[in-house]
Amino acid sequence: MPHLVILYTPQLDKETNIDVLCRSLANTMLAARDESDAAVFPPGGVRVLAFPAAHFAVADDGSAGRAAGGTGDYAFVYLQLRMANGRTAATHTRVGDALLKTTQTHFADIFEKRHIGITLQIDEGVPVYDAKHSNLHPLFNKV
Secondary structure (H helix, E strand, O other): OOEEEEEEOHHHHHOOOHHHHHHHHHHHHHHOEOOOOOEOOOHHHOEEEEEEOOOOOOOOOOHHHHHOOOOOOOEEEEEEEEEEOOOOHHHHHHHHHHHHHHHHHHOHHHHHHOOEEEEEEEEEEOOOOOOOOOOOHHHHOOO
């Protein structure tokens, strides 16, 4: 962990490269530092996964968007970062602000052309079950 899951309306696949967004967000997570300038996330634990919604409804079916001069074809991006507990509120804010900035930068051109909603949430908690099986961490723990 941490895992960043992105759900988005599928018309965005025709308008932007979601793989580029995923890599940019992973790089943002890898660059995140806490108040003592320590890395917030272990490199081998960073995961960014994106899924277009097979079925969706956004807002009012486009009426307000058409009335405002748009197409009424709304897009939406939901990002949920799940991390283990123990980090400070300042670190949560620092990470959230950085991820939001990366996301806003990625969608800036689209934001100017269409109506789009972007939501980022960070969840932290104690899992009731947490099992891991990975050979990724040793790649980054070499001295």
